[in-house]
Amino acid sequence: MLSALKRLLIGQPLKSAELGDQKLNKTKALAILSSDALSSVAYGPEQILIVLITISAAALWYSVPIGVGVLILLLALILSYRQIIFAYPRGGGAYVVSKENLGVNAGLLAGGSLLVDYILTVAVSISAGTDAITSAFPSLHPYNVNIATLLVIAITILNLRGITESASILAYPVYLFILALFILICVGLYKEVTGTVSPEVHVTMGTPVAGITLFLLLKAFASGSSALTGVEAISNAIPNFKEPGPKNASKTLAAMGLLLAILFSGIVYLAFAYGIVPKAQETVVSQIASYTFGRNYMYYIIQGTTAMILVLAANTGYSAFPLLAVNLARDKYIARMFTIRGDRLGYSNGIIFLAIMSIILIITFKGRTEHLIPLYAVGVFIPFTLAQTGMLVKWVREKPKGWIVKLTINLIGALISFTVMLIFFITKLGQVWPVFIFLPLIVYTFHKIKKHYEAVGEQLRITTCEPSVEIKGNVMIIPVAGITHVVENSMNYAKSLAPDQIIAVYVAFDREAEKQFQEKWECWQPDVRLVTLHSHYRSIIQPLTKFIDTVEHKANESNYRVTVLIPQFIPKRNWQHILHNQSSLLIRAFLLYRRDLIVTTVPYHLKK
Template sequence: MLSSLKRFLIGRPLKSTELGEQKLNKTKALAILSSDALSSVAYGPEQILLVLITVSTAAFWYSIPIALGVLILLTALILSYRQIIFAYPHGGGAYVVSRENLGINPGLIAGGSLLVDYILTVAVSVSAGTDAITSAFPSLHQHNVLIAIIFVLFITTLNLRGVTESASILAYPVYLFVLALFILIGVGIYNIVTGHVSPELHTPIGTPVAGLSLFLLLRAFASGSSALTGVEAISNAIPNFKDPAPNNASRTLMAMGALLAILFSGIVFLAYYYGITPSGEETVVSKIADETFGRNFMYYFIQGTTALILILAANTGYSAFPLLAVNLAKDKFIPRMFTVRGDRLGYSNGITVLGIASIILIIIFKGETESLIPLYAVGVFIPFTLSQTGMIVKWVKEKPKGWVPKLIINSTGALISFIVTLMFFLTKFEQVWSILVFLPIIIIIFHRIKKHYELVGEQLRIKPGQTIKPIDGNVIIVPVAGITQVVENSINYATSLTDQVIAVYIAFEREDERIFEEKWNKWQPNVRLVTLQSQYRSIITPLTKFIDTVEKKASENNYRVTVLIPQFITKKSWHNILHNQSSLLIRAYLLFKRDVIVATVPYHFKK
């Protein structure tokens, strides 16, 4: 039943030879890898206004120069990550750049930040998309968390079906969103040019505003820079592109940068000119659409596509998180399970973990986008800063042809990213302080996992000249609970291997012990039986004490002890709940005992 459900949700398994068919062309890659960056247009401009409104609505004209600053940073980041794509064509992005140029710990900080950031990408995107839906349908506002969780489950399932299949589905909403915003910006600007929008709705550019400080402007700039999250995703996901992967990734990155710049500038300008004031119940994009078209088909088209891309922007996380996890797992900093491809040739363990972690975050933060965005943004600007700094070190060390312009680009990106990171810590410390706690914890966990793998490798490695002393014999202990076909099957198997077989029976009552010994001596007189009294009705304690005693004597004679556990297998899986699982408990306990071999002899029921 579970297998049938899995096939229905995920699809048939793909052969390893079909991996090439799972690569993305530029059109599909732009949709699924740019959706995060493009979707942030829906909340990035709003973040600027939310800071400026703390002074007054008269300060809204400052959103224009702040937006220009964001565009300068976007340009530096796009050019920088284009260089990273060609310098590190196998992917890995900020983690690989920082590790190779700045050292292991900076690399782990970048990698750990991005892992967390991609989890936040899913949580923020889905939460923001849910907000867009409930802005249009306020009666649904109380169900935000449930709606967000349903969307996460849907996107997780979609990604488990494979990269190309999810891209084929997600491309349409992304391009519809781009079309919708182009129409909105175009009609909005047309209305302004033709005089259909009153100039009295906004404060003229250059109007003095009392109480405005440089610190507050920098804070607004940092908040607006949240629109740049997701820019790095393409550099992490180069292996997902069709060949030539670096060239296709570079072109996709440039296209994303151009679209993001146009959409972000357009929304900021319309919000300023329309005099839009942000509120908790309705998004800025919703208010602009309402002012431009009214509550007609176009309004709901814009809201619908905005909600879709905000939700499906989570797919950027699903595309980049598994590939980043693969790089960390190959370096043995996280479990190796992240390097395993699933039935559909995607890294399904990474996809599943990402989905579960995102749902947990949505529940903790109750689906409130405002609470998540600052943590989300600072989590990506730390890798921005480290990756740009790493590239600076690379150019200074290697000095390739034309390295000076590259150095300037990366230096600009590193400086601005560092300023933005500082501003988040200075202005929103109460919302981002947790990153100072969990990042060191993550780094410690990375190193502990690495140490574990090194110790395992050391213990598994066969050293030159090393010889293993051969075993002289084997003692088999068979725990028995009665005289049944299951026990008989196990005893017959044990006696076929050695004549050193000991059956062990745990008795709770003296009378039960006497009766069982009599029956056993008549049934299996040639197999030694040991009965153990258990006054506290425990099977594990007396059995393990006896095994310890036998193991100690056996080791003196270079014998090994094997515990052979009889286990019946019911025809239907649900029948298992009707039976005690003592054999499973014994096996689970004994597996962690040293120098004891644990084996199971199955006996399958036919009815």
């Protein structure tokens, strides 16, 4: 039944030869990898206004020059990540660039930051989308966490079906959002140009404002830069593109940058032209749409597509997280299971892990993850800064043709990214201080995992100087609970291996049962030695393991190996397992980690 449900939800397994069919063309890649960046248009300009309004409404005109500054940073990032795509065509983005040019720890810091950022992307985006839904239907507000969890599960299932299939479905709402905002901006600009909008609704640009400081302007710039989260996702996901991967990825990156620049600048300018003041009850995009169209069908289309893009922004995390995890796993910094492709040729372990961590965050913060947004932004600007600094080192070291221009691009990007990161740390220290704790812990964990894998490899390698121990013989211990076909099956198997000695062990809880079993055994298996152990406290494990320890100690002195052969019957139906004491599983679990002991199970399958 579980297998049938899995096939229904995920689909039939794909052959490895079909991997090429799971690659993305530029149209689908733009939709699936740009949703995070494009969705930030819905809150990036608003973040600028929220900071400026703390001075006065007169200060809101600064949003236009601040928006220009954000666009300059966007251009620097797009040009920088385009260079990264061609320099590192296998993907990995900031992690690979930092590791190869700045050292392992810098790479792990970038990789760890991005892993956390993608988890936050899913949690924050889904929660924001859920808020949009429950705002439209207030009666659903008590079920925020349930709705958010269901949305995570739905997007997870969609991604487990394969990247091509998920991209085909998710492309429609993404492009619908882009079209809706283009219409909004065009109609809004037309009204502003034709004089429909009164120039008196906003303060003239250049008007002196008392109380404005450079610090506050930088804070507003940093807040607006949150609109650039997700820009790096394409450089991480180059292996998902159809060939030629780097060329297609760079074109997709350029298209994303152009769309983001147009939508961001359009919303910023219309907010200034309409004299929009941020409200707690209504978003800036909602106010612009309301002023432009009134509360008609176009308003609701814009609000609906905005809610959809906020939910679908989570899909950028689902696209980029598994591929970044693959790069870290190949370098042995996280579990190797992240390199395994699932039935539908996606890295399903990474997808499932991302979903679980996101749901935990949503439940922990009860679907209200607004105060995680600063962490979310910092998690991006740390890799931004490291990646561009790494590219600086690369150009200086290698000096390829035209390296001065490339160096200049990365230098500008690195300086702006570093400035934004510092502003976040200075102005939002109370919200981002956990970064100073969990990032070092993540890097430390990466090193511990790497050390473990290296130790395992060293011990498994047959070229190591550790001498192998010559085994002279084998002693088999068989725990028995009665005289049954299950025990008979195990006895026959043990005898077929011709060990030096077979010892059957029976643990009795009362003396009379012990005596009766010994008599029956003498008649049934007279050639097999039986050891009976009396348990005063009705425990099977304690007396059995004590006896095994004694035998093992004597066997090791003579270079004999001890094997514990555990009889186990398997019910015909899976649900029938719960009706039986799982003594054999308990014994196996308890003995499995003994150093010089071999533990094996002999199954006996029931037919009824």
